[in-house]
Amino acid sequence: MNFKIDVEMTPEELRRALGLPDVSALQQDMIDKVREQMEAGAEGYDPLTLLKPYLNNGLGSMEAFQKLMFGMMNQYGKGGRDAD
Template sequence: MKMTIEIDCSPQEARSFLGLPDVSALNDKLVEEMQKRMTANMAMVSPDELMKNWAAFGAGAQEQFRNLMSAAVDAGMGANRNK
């Protein structure tokens, strides 16, 4: 025997029927916070700001990155020696 039951209800009605909590207020708060952060970060996407940020990473940043990688390799070699 095969039986099909169709229930017509909204998501809110289904959640309350199953005893699930109402998280719509939390969802609204999270969406609002994400919108604030996106609006604040839009200024960083402007071409002027991007060029300022990229120019700040000139040769000095490359040298620091190379030093960081050298330090990581040296630390890894030291860990292998201790085994």
């Protein structure tokens, strides 16, 4: 027996329902400080330097996700043949 429940709520409502803190003010403060450092020309605060770790990890994460999905498809395919 399967049950499916659809719940429509905004991200803010979900955050409140899970009891997570509202960190939007902290996030905005951090963004403002980074923006100030970028405008002042501080070393290490140029856009390329700031985004480089995310770009590298993003590609690795995508590759890991693809491997995970491929492994799951292989397992599903093996299970499907055994059931026939």
